[in-house]
Amino acid sequence: MRKGYILDSRYQIISCIGEGGMADVYLADDLKKHRKVAIKTLRLDFRDNPRAKRHFKYEQLAITKLHDSHVVKVFDVGKSEGIQYIVMEYVDGDNLKDYIKANYPISNGRIVKIMRQILLAVREAHSHNIIHRDLKPQNILIDKKGNVKITDFGIAIVLSKYSMTQTNSIVGSIHYLSPEQAIGEMATKKSDIYSLGIILYELLTNDVPFHGDTAVAIALQHSHAQMPSPREINDKIPQALENVVLKATAKKQASRYNSVHDMYNDLKSSLSTFRKHEKRFHPVDSEDGYDSDDATKVLDLKDIQSKNNNAEKNKSDVNPPMSRRKKLALIYFSLVCFIVLIECFVFFFFFSRVDVPNVNKLTKNHAEKIIKQKHLFVSKVEYRKDSQVEYNHVIKTTPGEGKSIFNNSGIKLIVSSGPNTLRIKNYVGENIDIARIELKQKGFKVKVFYDYDSNIGMNRIVKQSIKPNTPVPDFNKTIVFIVAKKSSSMM
Template structure:
């Protein structure tokens, strides 16, 4: 038994159950008795407690996640490091991994893939702004909640971009199907590595498969470095061209041709969402850049050569003008005297030689502006509001951007300009019912909302017009929210299957048609010459299993009057149609077997046992190969029956 189950860690976390087993740690569901909430506790396995590398990676994960505060990143509440145990207390997420969701769906709708990708990129931009590179972005490390929210987890191999302590082996860590070419080859990596991994995930969501497959991880890594992936549209032609361009641009093998930040990729996605037919055509990627050593060197050499030519021209011009130097000497001397006097006066006023202390710019992003402006922590700086604006990430009054960036060295009393959030931009949804769907989609795009179309039948709304939305009229939603739009396909002509009425009493047929099939009994004709028991149907106008419109009338022929005092009732027992072998059906009336037949359910479809009685009520049991199948109560006076128990769902092939 797991030694942590039922234990209380640090006097507050009651371990409830093991919910995950990872490469170096186990994850438990626990109850925080102080905060009265369910949490997840990640504990480093005992066998790795003596391994310095694993201990370093585990601490690095807690350090990386602790500095992040973003709705799409799993939150860290607490950490504990000792010689006996190392643990991280995190937000508990009740969901599945994005990998599991992709495997369930096969291929995702492009709108859904974009919805997930936007959340991932926003979280990564936040991490990259903090100087953190995840290095292991893959769908297995992305949690998906039931409301469509994404949470990035597992920062176990993340590192701080400014850290100088990484090693060559650190650089190549990652999941081989999602690592970048520079990661696979062991080169230095930065935030653009995460962008490549996002591109691979977007590729997988759109096509249902990863770009590169091979027999071994090494072979996959070599393909990441050398091979070109098939274009997404060659696998799934329904993908818009603009989205394909975004995907392939994120997967550029040359880091300098790739998106340089999550923000750049988000901007293209925003453009695509506004106009799904957009084409980006990244032709500028062929221009010289700093990553191309030869072209870059040629550009530098050209610039230097041009500069040298200009310098020689100026020297020649200076030689030609040499005779006028004595004329200008007096003017120059006067200018120098005036300038020196002005500089002396400024020195006297400002005293620039007085030493001003340096200070490190703090992190203001994510802080409440009202608190920052009065807090003594920031007394070494002058905080100025440069702008305000809507923000999907930060609540009203929270700083969402600052200049200079955190960690910059400046002089005391320097100005830090900040931008403060006015909250998420909200939209009150109007009533779209009855409006043309194309016009409604255009309106939703203007509002900055993501929409998903669902087609339904509706008797009152013309085809191609909106029936309703979810959320509905009057709902307040934020920019980027997903709106389900139900579009009418017009009135539905509903068809039903005609049941087999042969051998059934007239009253039973009427009840059966009305209750179960939304049909009605039509013209009734009697046949006194029939050999069948009196009062039962011997012919019907529509053949059994034929399709007719709901509400149709079924004409029947009934056998002549029955002079016998005995009342006969016939039950129509539905059979499991997937069973193609012979079975034995039997029926008892008040415990006495009255009928037994051998038949094939897939062919017979129904079994019609007949019961006789002089009046009153009786109990019927139906058996399938000797096992209880259904039970009924018969009422011979009313010539009807009532189902009591149904166990038919348990009988399958």
């Protein structure tokens, strides 16, 4: 829909603010209520698609049942000139994915506050037997005041009506997909809990736990790989908070939280001092596992099932008895393979090395791309205060630039989290000499101008250029004072 188009004689389109796999979202003016709204419509090429229409219908059914302040409100649903639409409240802010990228590292207290709002919204959905099935940061909005809203119930399932429907496909976003969904089983409320655990992991680390070249590879990791430790990436995370991630993302549903309410209560106390020395949670089902891109995908189960069938077939094969000649041939072949392996190792050790590229002062994302092009990878990201390097830009690498290291080795990035800041008190009314001494000890340069008409006591500060308690970057530590002085006519 173009700018200015009036939908159903009421909603005037301002701009397109989102494009999804099957739907578009527009910002519009509600001419009747005089407010901005978000309008979701089926894309033109999907308006005759039964599956897309079904998902759109599910979203209408699901979202109109929910009345939590952390779920995007629905104002209207309808159809006009062949266009199906849902009118929702407009959230002026970012999705959680962009918020994490822009604000990482985020304090543990802020993370808990964000997650608690998300959990309240999902708890509301679960109380109506609605499973979201596609929980991810892109479907979570956060406004400029920090209020969180969940949206996009397009593939939600209402248990009371649709739970008997099962297809040979996986629906959901692969980075946040539960193990049971990865093998094509029916999603449950605990599948949403798994996705919530992955979202919490990303809030804590600015990354998803599993990466891979294909969607199938990532799905298999969700099914079998051990969940990485957030504390190994960010050592400021308390063990109790990491345990919330580990319990929510347990491979077996029986090891996860029984409900979102239980997860909410556990998260609520995770920063309490009485849990300071809590031991690490170890799911009884830990195995080994994968990851891909953020887009919502539908996977054909034949890829995964064929891998599982091949593995089972290999296990069931029984080797027939070997003759003495075959045994000698096998020994000879093993010896040749061993020699070749040693030669390959020697070649790799002496020749397959690469120099660490210079990525200093580049953005973190740009640096990661260059490092990847050099057949290396970023093993860890550490944030430090720095006054000379911009926020989210690389300060240095470990090993440093130019160092020769093995191919496919890991590099640690030291990234700027912004300059150190100081705060000064209110010096108005105090003696300039005392203030000068205090501030010079803190590294400030003090400039003084005199006010000869002031009624305040002589040598007392009338004004200061930096407001009290305002953060001051340590590279800009100059303060100007206006100081009272008797005029020459009074002397």
